[in-house]
């Protein structure tokens with residue numbers, strides 16, 4: 306489990322370690338100029354049962370200031386009590402109702418305390434003033450606590466499924482961060498399985514990223530891990546488990562371990578009235594032989610003849626040997642924000658309102674589409690990154706793990722179904738009702754005419770991306786049903802090992818260089834290709850150059866080619882894989898390393 310030996314897990318012996326560190330610190334306290342009592346109380350604002358928060362525990366290895374030790378000595382008991390139950394972003398002000406308090410408000414509260422303001426029951430001594438920098442201390446507060454555990458999720462009225470979630474809900478809580486401001490997240494794993502929580506789309510170091518293949522330490526079963534990082538880049542990201550599932554449809558992304566992240570930019574254009582976050586997700590998976598997913602919506606549509614011939618002849622040869630088609634995954638229920646169509650709260654809107662939808666495809670395996678009859682989506686960001694050319698489309702399409710941020714002007718009053726184009730999936734729940742104020746009636750669905758999705762439409766027109774320093778050639782191949790009935794996937798002939806043994810990196814990077822990945826898909830599947838810890842620029846789609854669209858997942862069409870460029874600017878092992886769980890688990894992964 307700790308094969309990389311750098312686990313910063315707060316282990317079970319942590320309280321004992323902390324206690325001895327506290328004793329050591331207390332022994333030297335006379336040397337300190339800290340006004341003990343006030344510092345302790347003001348900094349911890351965690352006295353009695355009035356206000357609780359997670360105290361800023363630091364492991365001795367990380368280094369801990371005397372002030373924090375004192376703070377913690379005072380607050381340890383109450384925080385220990387609250388540790389397993391309280392989302393760190395919530396504070397209790399003496400009653401049972403959780404209240405969201407932003408960091409800004411907390412800072413305000415902290416300075417109130419420092420300035421002598423009283424909170425009910427706060428044993429303030431009055432004579433001391435706060436010494437030092439409370440902002441620095443507030444910065445050490447835990448922003449969020451994420452608990453991984455099994456829970457029941459009510460996806461429709463009186464219809465409960467059992468799955469693993471974050472904080473007992475699906476989707477996991479929306480985590481809001483500030484670009485460039487350090488964040489602290491505690492992840493508590495209440496399951497029997499070591500877990501990985503991946504910060505999808507963020508430029509973070511390997512020990513934060515959340516991929517065992519890169520060397521991120523696991524969050525131990527029944528253990529916890531504190532993650533300290535600087536969120537970025539700004540925009541719509543998400544977090545999800547990065548455990549592989551293989552043939553186990555209860556774990557990995559088949560579970561409910563998905564939640565949205567929004568990293569507020571330093572300056573927000575704010576060209577909308579409000580934001581709505583939507584997480585699209587299927588539940589109750591099962592295996593089937595072959596699927597029926599939409600395949601004909603990507604533009605440019607031209608396929609590469611050689612890839613088609615290669616893929617088709619391989620499939621023909623496999624079937625001729627008597628092999629069945631490899632397994633695919635289907636689902637019984639479909640949800641938006643954890644509710645099947647008609648079973649959740651509608652999105653209530655007013656005429657002329659401009660709603661910014663942040664849509665996440667949290668599926669393990671599926672491509673999703675979304676339309677709102679009579680309305681169009683003005684796409685302003687893809688995978689959280691503003692696009693150079695915001696453009697309006699009738700339908701948005703998202704491969705697994707993709708995000709689309711789009712503004713909808715509410716100019717067509719009624720009660721509508723915003724839903725997936727696939728009738729079967731929508732009828733099984735993939736939709737949400739949009740309800741205009743003052744309107745009543747049965748929600749209406751009107752299928753849009755066939756529409757295409759072309760990333761290049763949101764890119765720079767008439768501009769080419771700068772040439773790369775080096776191009777990596779990759780070919781993706783399917784070996785039908787080759788792995789105990791599952792399709793095996795290879796990148797340049799190499800299937801990532803299905804066991805836990807580390808794999809050697811296939812390509813090597815030098816810091817500062819710009820690389821192009823030229824991808825060729827010798828299969829008929831669409832692959833949502835994902836690069837960890839870096840963003841890439843789309844530079845060619847099916848042979849047509851493009852530029853300006855920055856993403857971290859791109860759908861590569863069946864028998865198509867595409868190129869993406871990225872700058873090697875975040876050293877460490879870097880995972881590259883298809884985000885379709887069934888593909889990544891059965892070989893479709895590889896590592897870059899930095900030289």
Ligand SMILES: [Cu+2]
Nearest residue numbers: 832883885888
């Ligand atoms: Cu794939």
